[in-house]
Amino acid sequence: MDQSDEDFFANLPATRGAAGGLIRSASGDVLLVRRVYDPERPWGVPGGIMEAEESPVAACRREIAEELGLTAHVRAPLVVDWVPPRPPRTAAYQWLFRVDVPHTDFRLPPDELSGWEWVPPERLLDYLAEGTARRMRAAVSVDDHGGGLVYLEHGHAVLPGPT
Numbered sequence: 001m002d003q004s005d006e007d008f009f010a011n012l013p014a015t016r017g018a019a020g021g022l023i024r025s026a027s028g029d030v031l032l033v034r035r036v037y038d039p040e041r042p043w044g045v046p047g048g049i050m051e052a053e054e055s056p057v058a059a060c061r062r063e064i065a066e067e068l069g070l071t072a073h074v075r076a077p078l079v080v081d082w083v084p085p086r087p088p089r090t091a092a093y094q095w096l097f098r099v100d101v102p103h104t105d106f107r108l109p110p111d112e113l114s115g116w117e118w119v120p121p122e123r124l125l126d127y128l129a130e131g132t133a134r135r136m137r138a139a140v141s142v143d144d145h146g147g148g149l150v151y152l153e154h155g156h157a158v159l160p161g162p163t
Contacts, residue, residue: 016092019060020047021099022078022139029118030136032127033067036114043117043127045096045136056095064099068116069107073100078139081152083131096139098147131155 023031023046032043046067050059057074064072079096106116119126121140125133134155142150151159 014090016090017050017056017059017095018048018092019050019056019063019095019097020045021060021064021072021074022096022136022143023072023099023101024140024143025118027118028140028144029120030124030140032117032119032124033108033113034115034117036110036112041129042114045128045132046099047096056093057097060095060097060099064101066109067113068101069109070101070103070105073102074098075100076147077149078142078147079135079150079152081131081135081138081155083154094135096135098139098143 025031031046033046034042035044036042038044046064047060048063048067050056051062054062056077060074061072064070075098077095077097079094081094081096083092083094085091108114108116121137124136124140127133128136131154135152138150138152138155138157142148150157
């Protein structure tokens with residue numbers, strides 16, 4: 001790669017990524033985790049920020065292992081959501097995967113999570129920020145209708161698809 005290629009790639013915008021899991025109970029409820037580090041918005045999706053050079057699937061597996069203390073089975077991608085920048089945060093791609101877990105004997109890291117709860121999909125907005133709730137509802141819809149992948153922008157469908 002010559003110097004001009006290095007300069008070109010070095011000057012491209014940085015975009016963050018995060019990966020989370022849609023984990024469901026036998027009755028169809030959604031697993032949410034209670035975060036200790038964000039008292040204004042304590043509830044979130046199991047998952048987190050992708051590390052440098054980490055794929056979305058690898059990040060999802062790692063985050064579930066770190067947050068729940070178990071090995072997750074990542075079944076399928078459900079949603080990719082482009083989230084616009086909100087300074088100081090840069091734009092991000094949020095991935096949601098359908099994830100199965102072998103049991104609910106979770107070992108939560110006490111410095112990060114204080115609890116978990118099964119939440120009916122129709123109550124997600126009671127727990128989550130609006131954009132996150134839209135993303136999770138889209139993932140539930142895709143999961144309920146047999147899979148596929150939906151592209152969203154800030155939680156809104158912008159292309160025809162199964163949401």
